Amino acid sequence: MDKPLPEYFNRVGDLTDRLWTDKGRMTRAFPHVAAQALKEFPPYEHIAAHDVVQWVLGARELPRQHIEHKFGEPGIQVFVRPDFFIEVLFWLEGSPDIHQHGFSGVFYVLSGSSVHTEWAFKLNTQFDGNLRAGILRVLRTEYLGQGSYRSIGSGRDFIHSLSHLERPSVTIVVRTTGEPDAIPQWSYQKPGLAWNPFHRDECLSRQIDLLDMLFKVDRSQYVDAAICAIARPEMSPYGVFKILNGCFDKNDEDAFSRLLEATQQRERDLAEIFQDVFSNQARDRHLQIQRNVLREPGHRLALAILVDAPGRQAALELVHSKFPDAEPASVLGRLIGEMATVKSRGFPTLLSSFSDVDLLMIPEILASYRPDVIADKLGKKGIEASTERVRDCYDRVRCCSILRHLLDDSHSELRLPHSSTAPTSSHRKITIENRT
């Protein structure tokens, strides 16, 4: 390893090591010292994503790789100490679940950009050691461009999700190796379920493998066996969730409703929570599948807004961050209209119930809902759109599970997204220091 690139990461790593030692190797100090090291040697001034590709492909030896650590598409460990490491993560389609961390550190956008959403979870019910119910809500959503960075706190004080826009988007993560008191690393499902994706139950895993086999061989046997498994008193609530989740992934609505019914007979409260969770998943699944066929960052931004933006204001702020010179409502409406025409195999196009004229009205409705003005404006462009038709389109947007939040102005507590430029602003500094 005699190239400038590992030397760069060695400089950042050695400085992080020294600064952390000065802080007594205290876990809570790590995000701050990692951010300091990145500020001392700003990555975007020293390296580019293709340098990492060239280095790794030409290397005879690399720092120790965490092969078992499947994160990133791929993730490359570029500096490793026993208690912390630096990695470069490439992202194509990956959009990690809403999750928390069993480690601390900083992530930095080296190239591409992302929509970053922070969440809060209020615990209501602990079903077992690996499944909890509560209320999940968006704290803030923001656009992160090249040079942006955010600290990562361990545990439930920092719950987040990221939707990457460019292919690839590349992030650098400087992080502790692990913090036992911050385990489990809960993942979250809307509107309020926390589950432990790292829980290993050998018996349950094999039971789910067998159910999968039965589904491929004989669907009715699968349904009967899964209902029996759910009804067994020994089956944990987490096990019931995993069985239902496996069924949901099979995209068999009838089988799923029968398994949900079995859950209801076992425990009504649990079934009601699962029903909400999987209804939300069904909505997001169609959107997530679109991610695999969309390549244009603007379309991916619109998709991220449909999935995670809590309301109209947040949506428009995200668009403004990415396209600062354009009128955000019109741009968002146009992007949604374009995205809605892209086909995913096996799924109807998004917004298939909206006509071409409807899709032309949506940008106007998002910009300012004045039916007569919109009808007049479209009429001047030769598009036949009466006031009544605009009203009808508005009513259908308001009832559409994918779009209706874009008309919701109630999330006024959301702040403007932070600047997407390099990490030099005082606001960014405060953000990082507050979290350490």
Ligand SMILES: [Fe+2]
């Ligand atoms: Fe994360």
